[in-house]
Amino acid sequence: MAKRQPTRPIDFPILYISLAILAFGLIMVLSAGAVRGYNAEQNSYLYFSKQLKWALVGFVFAIIAIKFPFKLIRRFAGIGVFVSLALLMAVVFTDAGITAGGSARWIEIAGITVQPSEIAKLAMVLFYAHILDRYPIKRGSDWRIPLGILLPTTVLVLGLVYKQPDLGTTMVIALTCAVMLLQTELPTIWFVSAVPTLGLPLLYFIHSTTYQWKRVLVWLDPWKYAMDDGYQITNAEIAFGSGGFFGVGLGRSLQKYGFLPENHTDTIFAIVGEEFGLMGTLFLLFLFVALYARAYHVIRECPDRFGRLLGYGLTSSLAIQTTINLAVVTGVLPVTGITLPLISYGGASLVITLAKLGLILNLSRYRKSAPKKQVIKNLSNFSV
Secondary structure (H helix, E strand, O other): OOOOOOOOOOOHHHHHHHHHHHHHHHHHHHHHOHHHHHHHHOOOOHHHHHHHHHHHHHHHHHHHHHHOOHHHHOOHHHHHHHHHHHHHHHHHHOOOEEEEOOEEEEEEEOOEEEOHHHHHHHHHHHHHHHHHHHOOOOOOOOOHHHHHHHHHHHHHHHHHHHHOOOHHHHHHHHHHHHHHHHOOOOOHHHHHHHHHHHHHHHHHHHHHOHHHHHHHHHHHOHHHHOOOOOHHHHHHHHHHHHHOOOOOOOOOOOOOOOOOOOOOOOOHHHHHHHHHHHHHHHHHHHHHHHHHHHHHHHHHOOOOHHHHHHHHHHHHHHHHHHHHHHHHHOOOOOOOOOOOOOOOOOHHHHHHHHHHHHHHHHHHOOOOOOOHHHHHHHHHOOOO
């Protein structure tokens, strides 16, 4: 694709759905964060104004990503991983890390608070796409070179992210890398053997980490710990139950009045359920499914292996993060602490998400055009 010129405009369905979800997210941040903002600085618009500012910054990054020449994008593969590792090490091993909620996940650079794990999510997708394109894994090929580069890098990044600690982002990066490897001809036995090889050590670390294991116990019986660590899960359930079928109405949530922790960030989906009910949550879920399904469809039409790998990785990263967040808030998975793309409050997450969508829209400009004969044939199917 590096030698090609764009043949199509950006995919407008992806653009419109993304804007719709973002607009809904801003409304929900305004509603869910109003009480917290007023209590913090007597400003009900505090978190909304900040999120709007980050949305504008994200739009700038998205536009740059859309217009950025593909022949230059792969050049940032190595640099992106190096910068991510450097920032992650600074957070984990130095006093530069900013701690919030018991986790050191942020670092301040030139007065701007940056979350290295968010950068790592994007950097790893770009790195995998570059390596798997340069050293294709096919039957009969030498897998030692690409795997010898990818696996140690992946283990190092995952270890640093988990050490923060940030189990949610660790899961997103690991599963995204696995999805990208599935696009190769790597034998199935590798993936089957990876489950116990990686799963057992992860289970050991979770069990040996007191607060992580407590989250598992809370997940198994949240109401037993309703007044302790199960407070978040049980109040999320109360929010969904209070919303019923059509919800209590926008801005009328009671759980945001200090009952539901992180109601404007990680658990904002529960406020959606309370204010818009089952119908509102299903509609939002429909928008997410439509966005990712359309993105996968567009990516399949990319004529270049690097573009397809990059597109699959970017889309999968967002889809996996969305799935984990929804599963956590609804009690399907233990609490991990991860945002809902385009909906939750969070500057770094929003900017990186919009940058990813910008790259996907960039890819959509290179999708194959249907031959004229095929177009005529398709149109003839609608004739009476």
